Amino acid sequence: MPKVTEEHRLARRAQIVAAGRACVIEQGFHKTTMADVIRESGLSAGAVYGYFKSKEEIVGAIAEDALGTIHQLFDKLLATEEPLTPLAALEATIEHVVEIAQAPGGDVTRVAVQAWAEALRNDSIRDVARGKYCQLRDHFVDIARRAQADGTVDPDVPAEYVAQVMFGMVPGFVLQRLMIGDVSPATYRAGLRALLRD
Amino acid sequence: MPKVTEEHRLARRAQIVAAGRACVIEQGFHKTTMADVIRESGLSAGAVYGYFKSKEEIVGAIAEDALGTIHQLFDKLLATEEPLTPLAALEATIEHVVEIAQAPGGDVTRVAVQAWAEALRNDSIRDVARGKYCQLRDHFVDIARRAQADGTVDPDVPAEYVAQVMFGMVPGFVLQRLMIGDVSPATYRAGLRALLRD
Amino acid sequence: MPKVTEEHRLARRAQIVAAGRACVIEQGFHKTTMADVIRESGLSAGAVYGYFKSKEEIVGAIAEDALGTIHQLFDKLLATEEPLTPLAALEATIEHVVEIAQAPGGDVTRVAVQAWAEALRNDSIRDVARGKYCQLRDHFVDIARRAQADGTVDPDVPAEYVAQVMFGMVPGFVLQRLMIGDVSPATYRAGLRALLRD
Amino acid sequence: MPKVTEEHRLARRAQIVAAGRACVIEQGFHKTTMADVIRESGLSAGAVYGYFKSKEEIVGAIAEDALGTIHQLFDKLLATEEPLTPLAALEATIEHVVEIAQAPGGDVTRVAVQAWAEALRNDSIRDVARGKYCQLRDHFVDIARRAQADGTVDPDVPAEYVAQVMFGMVPGFVLQRLMIGDVSPATYRAGLRALLRD
DNA sequence: AATGAATGAGACTTCATTCAT
DNA sequence: TATGAATGAAGTCTCATTCAT
Numbered sequence: 089m090p091k092v093t094e095e096h097r098l099a100r101r102a103q104i105v106a107a108g109r110a111c112v113i114e115q116g117f118h119k120t121t122m123a124d125v126i127r128e129s130g131l132s133a134g135a136v137y138g139y140f141k142s143k144e145e146i147v148g149a150i151a152e153d154a155l156g157t158i159h160q161l162f163d164k165l166l167a168t169e170e171p172l173t174p175l176a177a178l179e180a181t182i183e184h185v186v187e188i189a190q191a192p193g194g195d196v197t198r199v200a201v202q203a204w205a206e207a208l209r210n211d212s213i214r215d216v217a218r219g220k221y222c223q224l225r226d227h228f229v230d231i232a233r234r235a236q237a238d239g240t241v242d243p244d245v246p247a248e249y250v251a252q253v254m255f256g257m258v259p260g261f262v263l264q265r266l267m268i269g270d271v272s273p274a275t276y277r278a279g280l281r282a283l284l285r286d
Numbered sequence: 287m288p289k290v291t292e293e294h295r296l297a298r299r300a301q302i303v304a305a306g307r308a309c310v311i312e313q314g315f316h317k318t319t320m321a322d323v324i325r326e327s328g329l330s331a332g333a334v335y336g337y338f339k340s341k342e343e344i345v346g347a348i349a350e351d352a353l354g355t356i357h358q359l360f361d362k363l364l365a366t367e368e369p370l371t372p373l374a375a376l377e378a379t380i381e382h383v384v385e386i387a388q389a390p391g392g393d394v395t396r397v398a399v400q401a402w403a404e405a406l407r408n409d410s411i412r413d414v415a416r417g418k419y420c421q422l423r424d425h426f427v428d429i430a431r432r433a434q435a436d437g438t439v440d441p442d443v444p445a446e447y448v449a450q451v452m453f454g455m456v457p458g459f460v461l462q463r464l465m466i467g468d469v470s471p472a473t474y475r476a477g478l479r480a481l482l483r484d
Numbered sequence: 485m486p487k488v489t490e491e492h493r494l495a496r497r498a499q500i501v502a503a504g505r506a507c508v509i510e511q512g513f514h515k516t517t518m519a520d521v522i523r524e525s526g527l528s529a530g531a532v533y534g535y536f537k538s539k540e541e542i543v544g545a546i547a548e549d550a551l552g553t554i555h556q557l558f559d560k561l562l563a564t565e566e567p568l569t570p571l572a573a574l575e576a577t578i579e580h581v582v583e584i585a586q587a588p589g590g591d592v593t594r595v596a597v598q599a600w601a602e603a604l605r606n607d608s609i610r611d612v613a614r615g616k617y618c619q620l621r622d623h624f625v626d627i628a629r630r631a632q633a634d635g636t637v638d639p640d641v642p643a644e645y646v647a648q649v650m651f652g653m654v655p656g657f658v659l660q661r662l663m664i665g666d667v668s669p670a671t672y673r674a675g676l677r678a679l680l681r682d
Numbered sequence: 683m684p685k686v687t688e689e690h691r692l693a694r695r696a697q698i699v700a701a702g703r704a705c706v707i708e709q710g711f712h713k714t715t716m717a718d719v720i721r722e723s724g725l726s727a728g729a730v731y732g733y734f735k736s737k738e739e740i741v742g743a744i745a746e747d748a749l750g751t752i753h754q755l756f757d758k759l760l761a762t763e764e765p766l767t768p769l770a771a772l773e774a775t776i777e778h779v780v781e782i783a784q785a786p787g788g789d790v791t792r793v794a795v796q797a798w799a800e801a802l803r804n805d806s807i808r809d810v811a812r813g814k815y816c817q818l819r820d821h822f823v824d825i826a827r828r829a830q831a832d833g834t835v836d837p838d839v840p841a842e843y844v845a846q847v848m849f850g851m852v853p854g855f856v857l858q859r860l861m862i863g864d865v866s867p868a869t870y871r872a873g874l875r876a877l878l879r880d
Numbered sequence: 881a882a883t884g885a886a887t888g889a890g891a892c893t894t895c896a897t898t899c900a901t
Numbered sequence: 902t903a904t905g906a907a908t909g910a911a912g913t914c915t916c917a918t919t920c921a922t
Contacts, residue, residue, distance in 0.1 A: 116407050118316030122896055132904045133897080143896060163428050198406055205403035207465050208396055209314050218466055232480075245480040253477035256458025258336060263457050264450060267405050268416055271450050279451035282430075282443040283372060285483050290885065298885095320913055335914065420894045488906065496906095506756040512803050515711030518892055528908045533893065590856050596803055601799035604792055605710050614862055624694050628876075648858060649838060649873035655857050656850025662811055667846050675847030678826075678839040679768060681745050681879050714918055726883045727918080737917060 101139050101149065103130045104243055106193060108150045113194040117147050117202050144210075151206060151213045155220045157188045165227050171234045174241065174254055175284050177227075183273045189265070197262045204259070204285035221255065228254040240285060299337050299347070302327045304391060306348045311392040313344050315400050336479055342408075349404060349411045352397035353418045355386045363425050369432045372439065373482050375425075380459055381471045387463070395460045402457070419453065426452040436482060497535050497545070500525045502589060504546045509590040513543050513598050534609060540606075547602060547609045550595035551616045553584045561623055567630045570637065570650055571680050573623075578657055579669045585661070593658045600655070617651065624650040695733050695743065698723045700787060702744045707788040711741050711796050717785075738804075745800060745807045745833035749814045751782045759821050765828045768835065768848055769878050776855055777867045783859070791856045798853070817850065822848040834879060 107129035111120040122143055124134050140146045144192040160185045165177060172180070189195045207214035228251035241250060257280075264271040305327035309318040320341050324331050338344045359382040363375060370378070387393045405412035426449035433439040439448060455478075462469040501542040503525035507516040520537050522529050524592060536542045541651035568576070585591045624647035631637040637646060653676075659669040701723035702806040705714040712728060716737055719728050734740045755778045759771055766774070783789045803862035822845035851874075858865040 110371055114407070116316075116403060118314075119407065121894085123894095126905095133906095134899085134904055135902085137897070138902075163382075201406060202403045204461060204465070205314060205400045208399060209312070209317065214465055221462075222466065242480045246478045249473040249477035250470075250480050251477075252462060252473055253455065253458075253481055256462060256469075256474070257451065257454050259458040259461050260451075260454025260456060262418075263402060264454060267402070267412055268420065270446075271454075275444075275447040275450055276454070278443045279447035279449075282440045282448050284449055285481060319911085321911090331914075332888070334918080336885070339914095341913065386895050492716035510803070512712075512799060514710075516801065518889085519890090529893075530909070531894080531907050534906070537893095539892065597802060598799045600857060600861070601710060601796045604795060605713065606709070610861060617858075637874045641872045642869075645869040646876050647868065647873075648869055649851065649854075649877055650863075652854025652858060652870070653847065653850055655848075655853040659798060659853050660815075660850060661848060663798070663808055664816065666842075667850075671840075671843040671846055672850070674839045675843035675845075678836045678844050679847055679878055681877065715915085717915095720884095727885095728883050728920085729881080731918070732881075 094269050097139065100131075100135075104131065104136055104146065105149050105153050109144050109154065109196070109199055110194055112150055112159055112202055113198045117150075117206055122146075141285055147206070148210075148212055148216070150199060151203040154196040154218045155203060155217055158220050158224055160184070160188065161224070162227060165231070171238075172231050173238075173286060174228075174231055174235055174250070175286050176229045178254060178257060178280055178284075179273070179277050181224075181258055182276050185258065185262060186265075186273055199265060200262065201266065224258075225251045225255045232245075289332075295337070298329075298333075302329070302334055302337055302344065303347050303351050306344050307352065307394070308392055309385055310345075310400055311350055311396045315348075315404055345404070346359055346408075346410055346414070348397060349401040350414045352394040353401060353415055355394050356418050356422055358382070358386070359422070360425060363429070369436075370429050371436075371484060372426075372429055372433050372448070373478055373484050375429045376452060376455060376482075377471070377475050379422075379456055382472050383456065383460060384463075384471055393464075394466060398460065399464065422455045422456075423449045493535070496527075496531075497542070499570050500527070500532055500535055500542065501545050501549050504542050505550065505589055505592070505595055508543075508546055509594045513546075513602055517519070518542075544603070544606075544608055544612070546595060547599040548612045550592040551599055551613055553592050554583070554616050554620055556580070557620070558623060567634075569634075569682060570624075570627055570631050571676055571682050573627045573678075574650060574653060574676055575669070575673050577620075577654055579670050581654065581658060582661075582669055591662075594662060596658065597662065610611055620654075621647045621651045684728070688869060691733070694729075695726075698725065698730055698733055698740065699743050699747050702740050703748065703790070703793055704788055706744055706796055707792045711744075711800055716740075717803070721733075742804075742806055742810070744793060745797040746810045747812055748790040749797060751790050752814050752818055754778070754782070755818070756821060759825070765832075766825050767832075767880060768822075768825055768829050768844070769874055769880050771825045772848060772851060772874055772878075773871050775818075775852055776870050779852065780859075780867055791860060794856065795860065818852075819845045819849045 104125065108120065108125045110128055111124045113123070114120075118198060122133070122136070125143075125146060126136050129136060136146075161181060163173060164180055170177075185197060189197045193273065203213055203217055207217045223246075229247045232241060232247035232250035232254070235250075236243040236245075236247060261271060261276055302323065306318065306323045308326055309322045312318075313322070320331070320334070323341075325332050327334060334344075338347065348471060359379060362378055362382060363370060366374075369449060383395060387395045401411055401415055405415045423446075426445060427445045430439060430445035430448035430452070433448075434441040434443075461472055499538040500521065504516065504521045506524055507520045508671060510516075511520070518529070518532070521539075521542060522532050525532060530543075536545065557577060560576055560580060564572075581593060585593045588654075590606060599609055599613055604615045625643045628637060628643040628646035628650070631646075632641075657667060657672055698719065702714065703718045704722055705718045708714075709718070716727070716730070719737075719740060720730050723730060730740075736745065755775060758774055758778060761768060762770075779791060783791045797807055797811055801811045819842075823841045826835060826841035826844035826848070829844075830837040830839075830841060855865060855870055
């Protein structure tokens with residue numbers, strides 16, 4: 089019964105990643121010990137090492153899992169009937185960030201910030217982050233193009249550059265939310281509407 | 287070597303911080319060992335511990351030093367004759383980020399990203415980051431107010447919210463520059479000009 | 485090696501304490517390093533720290549173990565058919581001291597002397613010593629009371645004071661035995677018989 | 683002027699020993715660092731090392747100084763017109779112990795207890811302690827002899843053995859006073875009078 | 881003679897990983 | 902397959918002592 093076993097295997101891995109995520113949210117990647125993950129997961133050391141080869145692999149899985157929550161956003165961006173303006177897309181993105189931050193299982197945006205730091209010295213995490221974030225930027229490129237077609241945005245500027253700036257607004261929201269705590273989708277929406285063309 | 291001046295003391299601390307910064311840029315805060323810092327600083331273990339009482343204190347000093355490079359930006363923001371528009375202020379900020387990133391001593395923006403992660407589990411670093419970043423945001427508040435007075439920005443939106451969004455664009459630039467590498471002041475300027483009112 | 489019994493756990497702790505005792509007998513508490521204890525115990529550093537969470541805890545266990553050898557004396561004091569006189573009790577005590585001092589595992593009286601010094605700056609060791617020694621003194625109180633009933637000892641003197649003096653003879657024997665080396669149960673018995681009433 | 687210089691030298695040494703004693707009373711020999719002694723003495727590191735070759739030498743001087751306070755007792759033991767009985771000699775000794783313990787400069791009996799422990803692994807301290815203590819015992823031998831001459835004490839017992847027991851009562855008083863705290867010259871006198879012949 | 885910053889060996893402890901059961 | 906005790910390299914920090922000034 090390979091299917092059941094494979095499912096079981098994935099369930100166990102998810103269990104370990106969830107345990108690790110809880111630890112990382114509290115203590116970051118480096119202060120989280122394997123003993124922490126093992127305790128939190130309810131498994132034994134040997135069992136955990138049966139599913140992951142090393143701490144680095146678990147760290148990678150936690151980071152990938154956290155960065156992967158972006159995917160859920162793509163559907164929303166595409167689900168609207170009328171094409172999204174850059175402003176609307178950013179509002180949706182900010183709202184999505186807060187939603188996943190408040191989802192059960194802990195605030196994954198904290199894991200994302202840890203992953204940013206880790207990406208600077210861990211190629212595999214950097215590649216994952218790069219991949220996920222470029223996908224999001226690509227969606228913003230599409231939106232920028234449509235805005236250029238509509239005349240809202242200067243068509244002479246490469247849409248990629250517009251997408252860079254759009255994407256570039258999200259980490260700043262995450263950071264202010266976690267470190268300062270005085271931003272919300274509402275304040276950001278107001279600020280965006282004041283600053284951005286439409 | 288008795289009777290060492292306060293100046294000498296500060297120079298030694300700076301020497302240690304610079305050594306630590308070099309290590310953190312390569313390996314992050316946690317993979318940087320005291321042995322690394324000691325070796326890089328050219329001092330002995332005892333000497334280093336004569337200037338800082340723990341690794342945590344050194345980490346704090348490195349983070350504070352890196353986050354403190356923002357201060358140099360304030361002069362630039364205030365040095366212009368005619369009031370800065372939000373767009374011009376952001377362009378100046380992005381340019382400043384790249385300048386300090388390329389300054390000798392290593393790319394401090396890498397340290398800043400480490401500090402973001404650390405701020406989530408280290409109150410003293412979070413307080414420093416919060417303080418520095420709120421100062422920058424306050425400058426942006428002034429700029430937003432002037433733009434509202436000029437009629438460029440909707441005067442009914444709290445200037446603080448506008449400043450949040452302005453400030454919020456900077457981390458995203460830093461992150462894309464370090465993790466993806468395809469952004470520059472030029473691309474960002476183009477994107478900003480396409481997106482922002484003026 | 486999972487599923488280790490509580491018995492095994494206690495045996496390991498005893499093994500570590502025995503190793504530590506051997507070191508302390510040679511070098512005292514402070515000159516004994518964890519590396520010494522680890523080497524002597526035949527375990528690894530990690531294993532030792534699995535059973536004790538710090539050197540201080542091991543020191544405490546060694547001290548408590550050494551001071552606990554008094555307990556064996558109580559049975560002897562109570563095992564005699566006819567009530568013990570103060571003189572006989574002291575003779576038995578002195579003899580017991582020499583017996584345990586010569587027991588395999590090393591001279592615990594050396595550990596006791598270390599514990600006296602440590603008790604002056606370590607509350608937990610002081611409490612242990614106080615507890616054990618007060619128990620012995622309480623036995624001496626009983627013996628003093630019987631002697632008062634017999635008419636050997638002035639019944640108007642609080643038995644506690646008599647017990648203080650009785651107990652107070654033991655450390656001096658231990659000290660002379662270790663530091664000067666010219667005392668023995670025989671010389672002490674002769675001295676006691678010459679000085680004490682009976 | 684060698685005399686003044688020598689006096690100065692001795693004064694400085696005494697100053698360092700007094701500083702060290704204060705530290706040892708609080709923390710014991712091993713937890714007392716040279717930095718502690720240096721700070722407490724008000725001198726510089728170099729100066730302290732100008733008067734003592736090593737920490738071990740300072741420790742030795744502190745121990746010798748503390749054990750030397752016994753000497754003051756000898757005069758008292760010899761100053762009485764009528765020969766002292768063993769009982770009276772012990773009472774005087776106990777009283778002396780409390781007096782020196784309460785003298786300004788800190789409780790030297792605490793230093794003595796530290797010295798006992800140190801004597802077990804430091805030959806030079808053991809020799810000092812042995813010397814001082816044997817001197818006291820010798821005085822007790824004289825007293826025992828006189829008591830034997832008076833008929834108070836069995837003349838067939840070697841006076842040395844009687845002195846061992848007499849001397850042996852003192853450490854126990856010191857220890858109970860420091861560790862338990864419920865003994866005093868008064869309680870001990872009562873206990874001694876109840877137990878000892880006269 | 882005095883100063884006190886500097887030295888660096890060595891102390892205590894942690895923790896990712898393994899492997900006998 | 903699962904367990905968790907054991908491993909030991911490596912990390913942080915201390916402190917007796919020296920020596921340039």
